Amino acid sequence: MNEPIKKIAVLTSGGDAPGMNAAIRAVVRACTYYRVDCIGVYRGYQGLIEGDFEMLSARHVSNIINKGGTILKSARSEEFKTVEGRAKAYENLKKAGVGALVIIGGDGTFTGGLKFIEEFNFPVVGIPGTIDNDIYGTDNTIGYDTALNTVVEVIDKIRDTASSHNRLFFIEVMGRDAGFIALNTGIGAGAEEILIPEKNLGLDRLVESLDKSREKGKTSSIVVVSEGDKIGKNVFELADYIKEKYPFYDIRVSVLGHMQRGGSPSCYDRVLASRLGVAAVEALLDRTSGVMVGVTNNEVTSVGFNKAIKMNHDINEELLKVAEITSV
């Protein structure tokens, strides 16, 4: 590990997120700037195992900063979960003369990275890229801000038709274990009620809230539901439950789904990704390994993979109160 790093590889893994391309671009250009070569690995860890590599120059990543998805593609790799798979990956990196690795993704990505470091003492730095914002060690993950905007724009459209017909809409947004998207878009879209996994308020509370809304003369309502809500019902069951209780409601359900992962990244996500791409390369060249770079309080920071994986962001209680007050 004492010879200078002359070549850095970069891959994206896990669910794609808007801004991943901006991060790839920044990694490649930071390599150019610091005069080391850069190699793109296709399809995440699976491409590492298969040696699916391509040299990337600064020009290769022109005009991708505003593109959704990831030009390096992403994939699950069962094989990388085995010792043999990881050994193959290590061999491929060695053969290609790669001295360090940047991994862009979420929890699962960093877990794989951690294993890889332990087994081969190979330098790896992570960049948080996922729309869920469920990673400890950074205020925002790349893609989260864009997803918030995508969701509120869609709910704005649904609100048009909800108001026109005096309807009640249940809208399911992403966030299996984390209600950040639901809570923030619920406030941002002016939802009447927000259901998130972190707070099981129970169905009684929802019913009570809908009752209040009606009393106050609201003729249409939006309920934002996190896909991972622990109310014990999915969004369709929820709608059925309410429908039974309030047959006069004209209820509709909308599951936003995968559109939340795509789209051109917001300015915030592009800048965040650019900062973290540069920071990851600088960290590796500084002989750092086993950490995820992030932005905390508007400064670049880093945190060990083990912390990034195990610890959680807490739901901000103040935001819950703001949600309650502004839906009065």
Place this chain on the structure above:
Amino acid sequence: MNEPIKKIAVLTSGGDAPGMNAAIRAVVRACTYYRVDCIGVYRGYQGLIEGDFEMLSARHVSNIINKGGTILKSARSEEFKTVEGRAKAYENLKKAGVGALVIIGGDGTFTGGLKFIEEFNFPVVGIPGTIDNDIYGTDNTIGYDTALNTVVEVIDKIRDTASSHNRLFFIEVMGRDAGFIALNTGIGAGAEEILIPEKNLGLDRLVESLDKSREKGKTSSIVVVSEGDKIGKNVFELADYIKEKYPFYDIRVSVLGHMQRGGSPSCYDRVLASRLGVAAVEALLDRTSGVMVGVTNNEVTSVGFNKAIKMNHDINEELLKVAEITSV
């Protein structure tokens, strides 16, 4: 019917569509321009029965041209389907001094209007407002162009994530009896296959097409499905069917739903709605009744309600061929 019309009422009925507000605005301002009063009727035919009226001045409709939904709201009215309901509506109009009525909506709206004319010899002119573009007598209905843009923008986002993960997506778009949205957005979004109610090509054809796509090296695919497809399966059943046949496909389903009805109207829809709002008022002042105004070959035209309701747009065979060729 020989006394001059001094007051015109306007209502929106059926599913809301982007551009309805632009049409209302044009009706109100044409009334101002031609110095007749204008009354807005809330919640469609139901508001007609309940006398839910409001005088609208040119200033009331400022800054609504770019808003989705309908400020006059829309609703279904079972009561208007009865003679008694319609009689009440007629009484309310007479009492308010209204001499003619503009109705904005689709098939069902015009069917109601036709009945009303037959029974009370009351002047009514229609404006086609529905995203489905399934009305005879106009090249485009108000809202259709906006819905097309909304859908392709969403599919563009889904394409980002489909490409990143080499996935197959089934995307359900609106159009219960008409495949116009599916066909045009399928071409516009570069879908690999398009399923519409007018052409039951059978599942074999879909399977064959997916086979070909794979052979050509396409790693991700988008299939756009009209909600009214007559393939005999809904979009989830379709996905299951393909999944069983091709277990290696990573399949996802997305039902776009009500977001397709909302959003700020496109320039085309705003101009179309402005033209038709003016034309409807001019038609009524010219003593025309029982017709829907439309734009055909870029000129304002009109067609009897009976034709507008019964006849159909045909699917353009040339477009089907373009879809086939461009997804090669």
Place this chain on the structure above:
Amino acid sequence: MNEPIKKIAVLTSGGDAPGMNAAIRAVVRACTYYRVDCIGVYRGYQGLIEGDFEMLSARHVSNIINKGGTILKSARSEEFKTVEGRAKAYENLKKAGVGALVIIGGDGTFTGGLKFIEEFNFPVVGIPGTIDNDIYGTDNTIGYDTALNTVVEVIDKIRDTASSHNRLFFIEVMGRDAGFIALNTGIGAGAEEILIPEKNLGLDRLVESLDKSREKGKTSSIVVVSEGDKIGKNVFELADYIKEKYPFYDIRVSVLGHMQRGGSPSCYDRVLASRLGVAAVEALLDRTSGVMVGVTNNEVTSVGFNKAIKMNHDINEELLKVAEITSV
């Protein structure tokens, strides 16, 4: 000219327009479908002269249907205006085995194409791609619909701030010789006044209109001005003129400029471009030459280059009236 066409070249020329990539894609894929080769020519006629060619397969044009600009780039070519330049271009085409040429652009593009046919009897078919919609023989040029949406979206934003501050805005939009963009976006954005080159209404009329607006209680106003307006003043001089007359107006000027050329094409433009790309290839394979393909009354049509160049769309008088009525 009697041997079968085995290879078709395609180029974009003149100002770029959203949807040009969708047209290129359709040309390439129609070639694949009809089993002829396709060659992309970079930088328009200049690339023809320099032999800047690349074979394009169906996969080369994946994922470009939604991209603004043109992947083939565009450029002015003084050299192509000379006999020698055109001779070089012809030689390059012959050498490369190209049997026919698709040119995507506007007036100037077709003028070049016409000369080329006359001199070398080489088959050429044109596709109208320009945001100005100033080409005879098609209801819409590719890019026009997208530009309309771009402009109304920007004016919607300016309206927010105009209303908040009770300001008068002069907004200059593209259209040097044709007021189509100004007229349609003026109606679509609810402008109080619209100035276009085809109708010199004089400054008195503008002043009168602003007077009326104030009397009616409008506190903010939007005036859309075509860059080619023949009122004898540019938009800044106009603003100064009004400012002098009405010192109490808080006037701002906004020149929208080149952003109007860019952006992801609307669904309409993507479908139009797909239809015309296919139609151009089919026309060439049918031994047609010297025509521009277009869509008229929703059907694919064609018109001789000489007509497309010399004749004009007329401004629709009905639209002028709609503008007047809806700004009441």
Place this chain on the structure above:
Amino acid sequence: MNEPIKKIAVLTSGGDAPGMNAAIRAVVRACTYYRVDCIGVYRGYQGLIEGDFEMLSARHVSNIINKGGTILKSARSEEFKTVEGRAKAYENLKKAGVGALVIIGGDGTFTGGLKFIEEFNFPVVGIPGTIDNDIYGTDNTIGYDTALNTVVEVIDKIRDTASSHNRLFFIEVMGRDAGFIALNTGIGAGAEEILIPEKNLGLDRLVESLDKSREKGKTSSIVVVSEGDKIGKNVFELADYIKEKYPFYDIRVSVLGHMQRGGSPSCYDRVLASRLGVAAVEALLDRTSGVMVGVTNNEVTSVGFNKAIKMNHDINEELLKVAEITSV
């Protein structure tokens, strides 16, 4: 000042910013929640002087969270800069039974508020609403994030046409004294060079950078220029200077102007505005005065008006480096 506050007034002042309506809505609803009345003041301090007040209920602010501009309008008031003007304002507030005031705006707004407190010992709390992000005491001002997105979306469009024609664009963005918009959008849009007031790098540096870009084979370039750049030239002079030095460049200038102030707010701005609207009311009810509420490190904080006005955000040196590295 010891009697309980029963009525709170709210006004917007200075340049409008997206999210001001979301802040107004949150102030009104927090008042409802805490059972105090809320009064909206039209046209900022001028409306305070003229007594242009309206009682606002929770329903008044329905469906405004997603609207640009400010429903309360904004205006400059020379009169409020005089003792007499402020005395009138005070009288109006007393007469209306208003016990405290929320002011939404920037530097100038808070300067006025500070004077008002000093003279009348009247409780005032401020909310930072301006797109420029030039206020000390909050990480972001309301409207800033939206403006960043608006600008990068426009530059993305300009990039389409710049790439198609191999052009050099100078794009002027807002920020008279602060380069935050230019720096962040420059990074986010992938600009080749960024000129901001805080760093006068001189024209030599710009020329050098353009030279490098050309050497690296970049055929089009975007230079983002802050309107307040202290390079000693405005954007048109800059373009002329470069044109003279490099006659072969095809140069265009675009001044983005007022569109940057408008548009539907981003999710971030809506949530920020909701938090600060609630926080301002809570602060007043807690007997706080003379402070601006903000969000620092994702927590609600407050800072004295004197600090908010006099101190500055510093330009982040790390961001300057990221800009340099990623434009390599």
